[in-house]
Amino acid sequence: MSDLVDDLLAGKHSALARVITKIENRSPGYREIVSDLHEHTGSADVIGVTGSPGAGKSTLVDKVAAAYRDRGLTVGVIAIDPSSPFSGGAVLGDRIRMASNAGDMDVFFRSMSARGSLGGLSTATTDAVTALDAFGKDKIIVETVGAGQNEVDIVRTADTVAVLVPPGSGDDVQMLKAGILEIGDVFVVNKADLDGADRTVQQLREMLQGRDGRPDTGHHGATDLGGEAAALEANGEGESETWDPPIVETVANRSEGVDAFIDALADHGDYLDRTGRRVRQTRERYASEIRTLLREDANDLLADELARRGGIERYVDDVVERHTDPYTVVDEVLEPLRECVDEGRDD
DSSP states (O other): OHHHHHHHHHTHHHHHHHHHHHHTOTTEEEEEEHHHHHHOOHHHHHHHEEEEEESOHHEEEEEEEHHHHHTTTOOHHHEEOOOOTSSSBBTTOOOOOOOOGTTTTTTEEEEEEOOOGGOOHHHHHHHHHHHHHTTOSSSEEEEEOGGGGGGGGGGGTTEEEEEEOOOOOOOHHGGGTTTHHHOSSSEEEOSTTTTTTTHHHHHHHHHHHTTOOOOOOEEEEEEEOHHHHHHHTTTHHHOOOOOOOOOOEEBBBBTTTHHHHHHHHHHHHHHHHHHHHHHHHHHHHHHHHHHHHHHHHHHHHHHHHHHTTHHHHHHHHHHTTSSSOOHHHHHHHHHHHHHHHHHHHHH
């Protein structure tokens, strides 16, 4: 595994591909790999692209990646696809949808399975971002499956979130009120050459104006500050400036508006650095990741304990027969864990 990590850090794309495969499949040793890579991260800008199905996310991501390459930047793209009900893998597989970047080794594209997680994002996605960051990619784009309001999960991975809305989609614009409106740092009306684009832009502008006056806590929400971010807030810099999400019109299949979109992303990145909010978002991202991993590992630990005790069905039988109740069952199963925790406190 150490050789694989060394090869990845040396810039070998084959090693990067193998690492991400291990991460997605949760192969033995993947956690050690991610742990080893963590200290080499922190340089990449992570951009989330989400929105309604059919909004043209893949086409826009393709053109954005090509534009970044024209500027001499390297790009990693993670496209979250729906999960196969049979294999659990990505239904669309390694989709041939990065036509503008075919053959360019400095654009690394990977489809990953949503694996049933809300918003199409899984823990594996976060680990894959870590691998791309450690590899040295300048820009990492996470494109989601487009599963509606649950796309808010993307804020756990991205520094800047772009929400795409197709023109003339009144229902889609109204849907933003359900939660996506709050996470968007940049809004994009793609396919702006179609009828209804102007109306969609106006609807978005009215909705964003209605959001004015709310505390600007960033798309990660409020959290405790630390270090640099706390100092900036104490000096009033974080309080004196808020971010007004711009609305960009694009026609991605003709590369129209792509530069304006990239400029909007850059402006938001500058805002995060200037106000110290990038530090706050990073802290919240790691807090969320730690909570997720704790839940997953605790669940696995308890599943093993249940199996050791004969399986959950034995407890279900007792509950059905009224010999016990669910609360008592939980207390009994958790008792060894509580004892271990108590012993640790005593030490």
